[in-house]
Amino acid sequence: MTSEHPPLRDEIVPSPVVDSEIVFDGVVWDVRREAFDLEGERLVREVIDHPGAVAVLALDEQDRTLLIRQYRHPISSHEWEIPAGLLDVAGEDPLLAAQRELAEEADLVAEHWAVLVDYFSSPGGMNEALRIYLARDLSEVPAAERHEREGEEAHILHRRVPLDEVVDAVLAGDVHNSTLVIGVLAAQRMRDHGWTSLRPADSPWPQHPSNRNHA
Structure with a gap:
Protein backbone atom coordinates (compact mmCIF):
# COMPACT_ATOMS: atom_id res chain seq x y z
CA MET A 1 0.00 0.00 0.00
CA HIS A 50 11.44 42.35 7.02
CA PRO A 51 12.91 43.69 3.76
CA GLY A 52 15.01 40.57 3.20
CA ALA A 53 18.77 40.21 2.97
CA VAL A 54 21.66 38.84 0.96
CA ALA A 55 24.94 37.27 2.03
CA VAL A 56 28.15 36.26 0.31
CA LEU A 57 30.30 33.19 0.82
CA ALA A 58 33.54 34.34 -0.79
CA LEU A 59 35.90 31.47 -1.59
CA ASP A 60 39.48 32.09 -2.73
CA GLU A 61 41.75 29.95 -4.91
CA GLN A 62 43.06 28.15 -1.81
CA ASP A 63 39.55 27.06 -0.83
CA ARG A 64 39.46 29.54 2.04
CA THR A 65 36.30 31.32 3.12
CA LEU A 66 36.38 35.04 3.90
CA LEU A 67 34.95 35.53 7.38
CA ILE A 68 34.26 38.73 9.27
CA ARG A 69 34.07 39.16 13.04
CA GLN A 70 31.53 41.74 14.16
CA TYR A 71 29.88 42.76 17.43
CA ARG A 72 26.16 41.91 17.59
CA HIS A 73 24.41 43.68 20.44
CA PRO A 74 21.22 41.54 20.76
CA ILE A 75 23.39 38.53 21.65
CA SER A 76 26.26 40.50 23.26
CA SER A 77 28.80 38.64 21.17
CA HIS A 78 31.63 39.14 18.74
CA GLU A 79 30.29 36.81 16.09
CA TRP A 80 31.98 35.22 13.08
CA GLU A 81 29.89 35.78 9.96
CA ILE A 82 30.07 36.08 6.21
CA PRO A 83 29.44 39.47 4.55
CA ALA A 84 25.71 40.27 4.45
CA GLY A 85 23.28 43.13 4.31
CA LEU A 86 19.65 44.18 4.14
CA LEU A 87 17.70 44.67 0.94
CA ASP A 88 16.41 47.99 2.20
CA VAL A 89 16.68 49.89 -1.09
CA ALA A 90 13.39 49.60 -2.97
CA GLY A 91 13.74 47.72 -6.24
CA GLU A 92 17.44 46.95 -5.80
CA ASP A 93 18.68 43.86 -7.60
CA PRO A 94 19.82 41.33 -4.95
CA LEU A 95 22.98 40.43 -6.86
CA LEU A 96 24.06 44.07 -6.97
CA ALA A 97 23.32 44.33 -3.25
CA ALA A 98 25.50 41.29 -2.57
CA GLN A 99 28.33 42.72 -4.65
CA ARG A 100 28.07 45.99 -2.71
CA GLU A 101 28.15 44.21 0.65
CA LEU A 102 31.24 42.21 -0.32
CA ALA A 103 33.02 45.42 -1.28
CA GLU A 104 31.88 47.41 1.75
CA GLU A 105 32.44 44.76 4.43
CA ALA A 106 35.36 42.79 3.00
CA ASP A 107 37.07 45.19 0.55
CA LEU A 108 36.69 42.55 -2.17
CA VAL A 109 35.23 42.15 -5.63
CA ALA A 110 34.59 38.83 -7.40
CA GLU A 111 34.65 37.79 -11.03
CA HIS A 112 32.25 34.85 -10.76
CA TRP A 113 28.94 34.71 -8.90
CA ALA A 114 26.32 32.00 -8.38
CA VAL A 115 23.37 31.34 -6.08
CA LEU A 116 24.44 29.03 -3.27
CA VAL A 117 21.24 28.65 -1.23
CA ASP A 118 18.02 30.46 -0.24
CA TYR A 119 16.29 30.23 3.12
CA PHE A 120 13.86 31.83 5.59
CA SER A 121 15.51 32.86 8.86
CA SER A 122 12.54 32.41 11.22
CA PRO A 123 9.28 31.82 9.30
CA GLY A 124 7.23 31.34 12.47
CA GLY A 125 7.55 35.02 13.32
CA MET A 126 9.05 37.00 10.45
CA ASN A 127 9.04 37.02 6.67
CA GLU A 128 12.79 37.55 6.24
CA ALA A 129 14.05 35.76 3.13
CA LEU A 130 17.79 35.45 2.57
CA ARG A 131 19.83 34.52 -0.47
CA ILE A 132 23.45 33.42 -0.10
CA TYR A 133 25.71 33.84 -3.11
CA LEU A 134 28.96 32.06 -3.84
CA ALA A 135 31.65 34.50 -5.00
CA ARG A 136 34.93 33.29 -6.54
CA ASP A 137 37.97 34.71 -8.35
CA LEU A 138 38.44 37.41 -5.74
CA SER A 139 40.47 40.60 -5.90
CA GLU A 140 40.90 43.50 -3.52
CA VAL A 141 39.24 46.87 -3.82
CA PRO A 142 41.96 49.56 -4.26
CA ALA A 143 42.70 51.29 -0.95
CA ALA A 144 41.59 54.69 -2.25
CA GLU A 145 38.18 53.30 -3.25
CA ARG A 146 37.32 51.40 -0.07
CA HIS A 147 34.14 52.07 1.85
CA GLU A 148 34.50 53.92 5.17
CA ARG A 149 32.83 51.64 7.70
CA GLU A 150 30.90 53.09 10.66
CA GLY A 151 29.26 51.86 13.86
CA GLU A 152 29.73 48.15 14.52
CA GLU A 153 31.17 47.73 11.03
CA ALA A 154 34.08 50.06 11.86
CA HIS A 155 35.47 47.32 14.11
CA ILE A 156 35.14 44.39 11.69
CA LEU A 157 38.02 41.90 11.63
CA HIS A 158 38.75 39.80 8.54
CA ARG A 159 40.06 36.26 8.37
CA ARG A 160 40.39 33.68 5.59
CA VAL A 161 39.75 30.16 6.87
CA PRO A 162 39.77 26.85 4.94
CA LEU A 163 36.19 25.80 4.17
CA ASP A 164 36.56 22.45 5.93
CA GLU A 165 37.89 24.17 9.05
CA VAL A 166 34.84 26.44 9.17
CA VAL A 167 32.56 23.41 8.82
CA ASP A 168 34.41 21.76 11.73
CA ALA A 169 33.84 24.89 13.84
CA VAL A 170 30.12 24.75 12.99
CA LEU A 171 29.80 21.11 13.98
CA ALA A 172 31.82 21.69 17.17
CA GLY A 173 29.37 24.39 18.24
CA ASP A 174 32.00 27.13 18.13
CA VAL A 175 30.23 29.42 15.62
CA HIS A 176 26.50 30.06 15.54
CA ASN A 177 25.54 32.60 12.91
CA SER A 178 22.78 30.97 10.86
CA THR A 179 23.88 32.43 7.53
CA LEU A 180 27.44 31.25 8.11
CA VAL A 181 26.26 27.78 9.19
CA ILE A 182 23.92 27.30 6.22
CA GLY A 183 26.35 28.80 3.73
CA VAL A 184 29.42 26.74 4.61
CA LEU A 185 27.52 23.46 4.92
CA ALA A 186 25.91 24.05 1.53
CA ALA A 187 29.25 25.05 0.00
CA GLN A 188 31.08 21.99 1.31
CA ARG A 189 28.35 19.71 -0.03
CA MET A 190 28.34 21.40 -3.44
CA ARG A 191 32.14 21.48 -3.69
CA ASP A 192 32.34 17.76 -2.96
CA HIS A 193 29.90 17.19 -5.85
CA GLY A 194 31.79 19.39 -8.29
CA TRP A 195 29.59 22.51 -7.84
CA THR A 196 26.96 20.96 -10.13
CA SER A 197 24.06 22.21 -7.98
CA LEU A 198 24.91 25.90 -8.25
CA ARG A 199 22.25 28.13 -9.79
CA PRO A 200 22.93 31.16 -11.99
CA ALA A 201 23.42 34.41 -10.10
CA ASP A 202 20.29 35.90 -11.68
CA SER A 203 18.01 32.95 -10.78
CA PRO A 204 14.40 33.88 -9.90
CA TRP A 205 13.68 34.40 -6.20
CA PRO A 206 9.90 34.12 -5.76
CA GLN A 207 10.19 33.72 -1.98
CA HIS A 208 11.46 37.24 -1.49
CA PRO A 209 8.76 39.37 0.21
CA SER A 210 8.80 41.97 -2.59
CA ASN A 211 7.70 39.24 -5.01
CA ARG A 212 4.73 38.13 -2.91
CA ASN A 213 1.24 39.53 -2.66
CA HIS A 214 0.30 41.21 0.60
CA ALA A 215 -3.19 41.99 1.77
Missing part, protein backbone atom coordinates in the same frame (compact mmCIF):
# COMPACT_ATOMS: atom_id res chain seq x y z
CA THR A 2 1.40 3.38 -0.98
CA SER A 3 0.54 6.82 0.30
CA GLU A 4 0.88 10.05 -1.62
CA HIS A 5 2.98 12.86 -0.22
CA PRO A 6 3.25 16.48 -1.33
CA PRO A 7 6.43 17.19 -3.33
CA LEU A 8 9.48 18.19 -1.30
CA ARG A 9 9.16 21.82 -2.27
CA ASP A 10 7.83 24.83 -0.37
CA GLU A 11 4.58 26.07 -1.88
CA ILE A 12 3.64 29.74 -2.07
CA VAL A 13 -0.12 30.11 -1.65
CA PRO A 14 -2.50 33.05 -2.07
CA SER A 15 -2.47 35.23 1.03
CA PRO A 16 -5.19 34.23 3.53
CA VAL A 17 -4.93 37.58 5.37
CA VAL A 18 -8.27 39.25 6.10
CA ASP A 19 -7.00 42.12 8.25
CA SER A 20 -3.57 43.71 8.75
CA GLU A 21 -2.27 46.66 10.78
CA ILE A 22 1.17 47.95 11.74
CA VAL A 23 1.51 47.91 15.52
CA PHE A 24 5.16 49.00 15.62
CA ASP A 25 6.80 51.22 13.02
CA GLY A 26 10.53 50.55 13.32
CA VAL A 27 13.66 52.08 11.84
CA VAL A 28 14.59 48.94 9.88
CA TRP A 29 11.53 46.70 10.13
CA ASP A 30 7.93 46.89 11.31
CA VAL A 31 5.73 44.63 13.38
CA ARG A 32 2.42 43.84 11.73
CA ARG A 33 -0.62 42.23 13.38
CA GLU A 34 -2.49 40.05 10.91
CA ALA A 35 -5.71 38.06 11.05
CA PHE A 36 -5.98 35.19 8.60
CA ASP A 37 -8.13 32.17 7.90
CA LEU A 38 -6.62 28.69 8.04
CA GLU A 39 -8.72 25.61 7.40
CA GLY A 40 -11.87 27.40 8.59
CA GLU A 41 -10.25 28.91 11.71
CA ARG A 42 -9.57 32.63 12.22
CA LEU A 43 -6.08 33.21 13.69
CA VAL A 44 -4.18 36.34 14.72
CA ARG A 45 -0.39 36.63 14.70
CA GLU A 46 2.24 39.37 14.99
CA VAL A 47 4.74 39.29 12.14
CA ILE A 48 8.05 41.13 11.77
CA ASP A 49 7.88 42.67 8.31
